[in-house]
Amino acid sequence: MKEQLQKDFDNTIKNLNLSQKDIEIKKFSLDNFINKGFPNRKEEDWKFSDLNQIIKKNIGELSFYNDYTSTNKVDTSVYVDGLEHNKIVFINGRIEKIDFDYEKKEQIEIIDQSETVNKFYNNNSLSDLNNALTNKSFKIVIKKGYQLLKPLIIYHTTNSKIWSKNINLKLDFELQEDSHLRLIDLFSDTSEKNFLNIFYNFNLKENAILKNYKVDKLENKNIKYSFNNIEQYKNTVSETFILSSGSSFFKSEINCNLKGEHSSAFVNGIFSLDNSKHHEIRTIVNHLTENTKSYQLIKSVLEDSSKAVYQGKIFVSSDAQKTDGYQLSKAILLNKDSEFNAKPELEIYADDVKCSHGSASGSLNEDSIFYLMSRGLNYNQARELLINGFLLDVVEKITDSEIRNLIKNMIGIKE
Amino acid sequence: MENRQKEIDKLKDYKYGFSTDIENTKAPKGLNEDVIKFISNIKKEPQWMLDFRLKAFERFKQLKEPNWQKPKYPKIDYQDLYYYSAPKSMDDKPKSLDELDPKLLETYKKLGIPLQEQARLNGIAVDAVFDSVSVATTFREELIKQGIIFCPISEAIQNHPELVKKYLGSVIPLTDHFFATLNSAVFTDGSFVYIPEGVRCPMELSTYFRINASNTGQFERTLIVADKGSYVSYLEGCTAPMRDENQLHAANVELVALDDAEIKYSTVQNWYPGDKDGKGGIYNFVTKRGLCKGKNSKISWTQVETGSAITWKYPSCILKGDNSIGEFYSIAITNNYQKADTGTKMIHLGKNTKSKIISKGISAGFSDMTYRGLVDISSKASNSNNYTQCDSLLMGNKCGAHTVPYIKNKNSESNIAHEATTSKISEEQLHYCQQRGLSAEEAVGLIVNGFCKEVLQQLPMEFAVEAQKLVGISLEGSVG
Numbered sequence: 001m002k003e004q005l006q007k008d009f010d011n012t013i014k015n016l017n018l019s020q021k022d023i024e025i026k027k028f029s030l031d032n033f034i035n036k037g038f039p040n041r042k043e044e045d046w047k048f049s050d051l052n053q054i055i056k057k058n059i060g061e062l063s064f065y066n067d068y069t070s071t072n073k074v075d076t077s078v079y080v081d082g083l084e085h086n087k088i089v090f091i092n093g094r095i096e097k098i099d100f101d102y103e104k105k106e107q108i109e110i111i112d113q114s115e116t117v118n119k120f121y122n123n124n125s126l127s128d129l130n131n132a133l134t135n136k137s138f139k140i141v142i143k144k145g146y147q148l149l150k151p152l153i154i155y156h157t158t159n160s161k162i163w164s165k166n167i168n169l170k171l172d173f174e175l176q177e178d179s180h181l182r183l184i185d186l187f188s189d190t191s192e193k194n195f196l197n198i199f200y201n202f203n204l205k206e207n208a209i210l211k212n213y214k215v216d217k218l219e220n221k222n223i224k225y226s227f228n229n230i231e232q233y234k235n236t237v238s239e240t241f242i243l244s245s246g247s248s249f250f251k252s253e254i255n256c257n258l259k260g261e262h263s264s265a266f267v268n269g270i271f272s273l274d275n276s277k278h279h280e281i282r283t284i285v286n287h288l289t290e291n292t293k294s295y296q297l298i299k300s301v302l303e304d305s306s307k308a309v310y311q312g313k314i315f316v317s318s319d320a321q322k323t324d325g326y327q328l329s330k331a332i333l334l335n336k337d338s339e340f341n342a343k344p345e346l347e348i349y350a351d352d353v354k355c356s357h358g359s360a361s362g363s364l365n366e367d368s369i370f371y372l373m374s375r376g377l378n379y380n381q382a383r384e385l386l387i388n389g390f391l392l393d394v395v396e397k398i399t400d401s402e403i404r405n406l407i408k409n410m411i412g413i414k415e
Numbered sequence: 416m417e418n419r420q421k422e423i424d425k426l427k428d429y430k431y432g433f434s435t436d437i438e439n440t441k442a443p444k445g446l447n448e449d450v451i452k453f454i455s456n457i458k459k460e461p462q463w464m465l466d467f468r469l470k471a472f473e474r475f476k477q478l479k480e481p482n483w484q485k486p487k488y489p490k491i492d493y494q495d496l497y498y499y500s501a502p503k504s505m506d507d508k509p510k511s512l513d514e515l516d517p518k519l520l521e522t523y524k525k526l527g528i529p530l531q532e533q534a535r536l537n538g539i540a541v542d543a544v545f546d547s548v549s550v551a552t553t554f555r556e557e558l559i560k561q562g563i564i565f566c567p568i569s570e571a572i573q574n575h576p577e578l579v580k581k582y583l584g585s586v587i588p589l590t591d592h593f594f595a596t597l598n599s600a601v602f603t604d605g606s607f608v609y610i611p612e613g614v615r616c617p618m619e620l621s622t623y624f625r626i627n628a629s630n631t632g633q634f635e636r637t638l639i640v641a642d643k644g645s646y647v648s649y650l651e652g653c654t655a656p657m658r659d660e661n662q663l664h665a666a667n668v669e670l671v672a673l674d675d676a677e678i679k680y681s682t683v684q685n686w687y688p689g690d691k692d693g694k695g696g697i698y699n700f701v702t703k704r705g706l707c708k709g710k711n712s713k714i715s716w717t718q719v720e721t722g723s724a725i726t727w728k729y730p731s732c733i734l735k736g737d738n739s740i741g742e743f744y745s746i747a748i749t750n751n752y753q754k755a756d757t758g759t760k761m762i763h764l765g766k767n768t769k770s771k772i773i774s775k776g777i778s779a780g781f782s783d784m785t786y787r788g789l790v791d792i793s794s795k796a797s798n799s800n801n802y803t804q805c806d807s808l809l810m811g812n813k814c815g816a817h818t819v820p821y822i823k824n825k826n827s828e829s830n831i832a833h834e835a836t837t838s839k840i841s842e843e844q845l846h847y848c849q850q851r852g853l854s855a856e857e858a859v860g861l862i863v864n865g866f867c868k869e870v871l872q873q874l875p876m877e878f879a880v881e882a883q884k885l886v887g888i889s890l891e892g893s894v895g
Contacts, residue, residue, distance in 0.1 A: 044483070318812045318813065321812065331824070333824065333826070333827035334827060335827055336794065336826065336827050336828070337794070338827060339823070339824065339825045340822075340823075340824045341821075341822065341823045341824070342820075342821075342822040342833075343819065343820065343821050343822065344818075344820060344822075344833070344835070345817070345818060345819045345820075346807075346816070346817060346818040346819075346835060346837055347815070347817045348807070348809065348815060348816050348817060348837050349812065349814070349815045350809070350812045351809035351810060351811055351812050351814075351839040352812075352839055353809075353837060353838070353839075354837075354838065355836070355837040355838075356834070356835060356836040356837065357818070357833075357834075357835050358832075358833060358834045358835070359820070359822055359831070359832075359833040360830070360831060360832045360833065361822070361824040361830065361831050362824070362827075362829060362830030362831065363827050363828055363829075363830070
């Protein structure tokens with residue numbers, strides 16, 4: 001893998017207009033990655049999902065160079081109907097379109113950061129990989145007091161032109177004071193056996209509100225890793241919803257730093273898996289100051305030999321008195337081969353806090369099925385109704401009604 | 416005079432902190448094959464036992480000391496320890512208590528452990544372990560009448576080799592992990608219990624561990640085998656003198672329950688926790704594991720952990736037999752600079768297995784407490800169940816309380832439920848108690864005892880009373 005990486009790295013650098021210093025930084029990250037390799041189960045955070053093995057088994061040899069010189073045609077059929085929205089379109093990792101047609105132009109600033117290196121830290125080697133090989137990266141600034149009229153949908157599209165490739169993406173968002181952004185990440189892949197490595201950074205200034213919905217619904221054979229870092233100052237709210245369903249492997253990580261008083265973070269997720277899919281959500285909520293709040297709800301429905309993992313951590317520093325932290329994960333195992341692993345973690349250094357977590361996993365409640373069948377439903381209908389209700393609970397947590405309905409339709413959940 | 420006063424003041428905090436001035440036989444300092452041979456030789460062990468030790472030592476040399484735990488500690492120099500220390504008067508084993516060194520008797524009297532005949536009325540059989548040897552085992556004759564074997568493990572190796580051979584290392588294999596393997600190589604003494612088929616042990620069996628010599632590691636080994644349909648309740652207590660240096664305690668405890676057998680294992684661990692500034696104290700790195708080998712067997716762990724500078728242990732149950740049950744009840748209290756990383760592992764292998772975990776953690780002062788647990792339901796363990804509850808109580812914002820459960824469910828017919836909360840003692844509760852005439856400290860003691868009640872109830876009567884007092888004492892000085 002090492003020679004391949006070096007070669008692909010040199011090719012990538014050639015097409016970029018970087019200063020010598022920036023190249024050095026990128027090289028440094030590359031060396032870090034070469035040293036560490038893909039994360040494996042020996043690392044505590046990857047205990048339940050050995051990415052190194054998964055890539056070996058599903059992809060084999062990866063190549064890291066992407067030719068971004070020619071444009072791809074944007075396939076408008078993937079666009080979401082019935083919801084007016086702004087768009088950013090990635091095709092095979094190349095940014096093809098940025099379109100904020102519905103918004104006041106001067107309120108949104110898009111800065112091309114491709115020519116400078118802004119490093120991104122995370123304690124695993126994937127951030128090194130991302131730092132070394134990202135091609136284009138943008139910073140999107142929502143100006144003070146501006147609330148986007150329409151949601152922004154980021155389309156992550158891949159097609160059959162690529163095969164066994166690693167794609168690295170990076171986006172940086174700054175939400176200035178009192179601004180408001182609704183963001184949907186929509187994954188649609190017709191490609192196979194690629195590894196997507198996506199890093200987002202959000203900077204929420206006072207009173208800003210971020211709502212991020214990640215939807216991985218369409219069946220595909222790709223492997224994905226997504227990392228959201230969210231910095232939150234006073235009175236900010238972040239809401240993250242993850243629908244984890246379509247890819248062969250998907251690990252979403254959310255890292256929230258609640259730095260300002262009265263800031264709050266909500267993370268809700270659904271795993272709806274079948275076949276031999278393996279998905280993971282890992283959250284870290286750092287309560288760093290007084291009067292902050294976090295709430296997490298993760299529900300899984302697992303069929304066939306699928307596997308879901310939830311690792312959630314609530315950290316409360318000794319300054320963070322009056323913290324309110326809550327975490328709940330529930331899983332229904334529908335097949336004897338399915339598996340649910342959880343590691344809900346509390347690390348608390350302050351005494352005046354209210355923190356709790358719960359985790360439950362098991363089969364569908366036979367009594368409930370019996371009840372429904374005694375009222376005339378057949379077994380499958382009863383089962384469907386129960387699962388529907390189980391998942392609806394999470395979807396109902398979405399605070400934006402437009403998007404809630406959109407996601408309900410996508411999953412096919414009825415009220 | 417001044418020194419004496421200081422001494423007395425110190426003892427107020429930890430009343431077991433005295434040391435007994437007694438002549439010792441020690442193995443040469445350090446860890447090597449010769450020391451292992453020395454230990455084996457002094458115990459007059461058969462060749463197979465020595466082979467067992469040497470095999471473990473071979474393995475130990477390849478192992479690396481783990482460092483994933485939360486409480487970090489300065490590196491231990493394993494060559495700077497004595498691996499064997501015994502009162503000289505034990506060189507020729509005394510035949511009865513009358514021959515026992517009066518100093519030893521005095522020590523146990525001070526600790527409140529009745530070894531002498533007249534004090535035996537309370538009906539608990541005691542095996543007293545002093546540093547590396549077992550000094551006395553009471554009530555043996557009565558137990559033998561029922562076929563129960565309760566003796567120091569060094570005697571069992573000689574008198575019941577077939578049992579020891581069969582079960583020693585069957586739950587904690589030689590190759591297990593760093594400290595367990597070290598113990599397999601150098602263990603000195605401990606208790607051996609065998610309950611024959613269908614016998615319900617008529618009294619509580621108990622071992623009392625005492626570390627006295629300085630610079631000594633205590634490595635005891637306990638093996639309890641409950642044959643088909645038998646029942647035993649076993650208690651363990653520990654104390655150590657106050658010393659400025661840290662002392663290592665790395666014991667192995669193995670429990671085996673065959674068909675329909677039940678073992679109840681209770682620990683009140685009160686090793687010297689170090690002084691107010693975190694100086695000294697015991698490193699309690701213990702491996703405890705129970706195997707529910709037979710059908711319908713049950714193993715229940717109850718622990719009250721108040722002592723030790725660092726407690727690092729996970730009493731576990733391997734639920735291999737169908738319908739077997741594992742239980743874990745724990746109270747862990749840390750104060751001053753104490754640290755604890757404790758919890759349990761419930762490994763479900765058999766069908767219809769059930770496990771229950773109740774853990775209460777209390778941290779005060781500058782201490783740090785972690786609950787770490789594993790519940791693993793394998794794909795074959797159909798219709799199994801686990802319930803876990805771990806609650807933490809924090810006093811002050813200089814301490815930490817952490818919960819790290821690992822939950823693995825590979826069986827769709829099995830259920831796991833886990834709950835955890837973290838909170839503090841509310842002002843209202845304190846106010847209410849104080850209004851009724853309790854001092855702040857008494858009020859905290861009362862509330863904490865209420866918080867721990869679920870676990871305290873699991874302890875045998877005599878222990879429960881003591882444990883309740885201990886809970887109060889451990890938290891002294893943490894209010895305000």
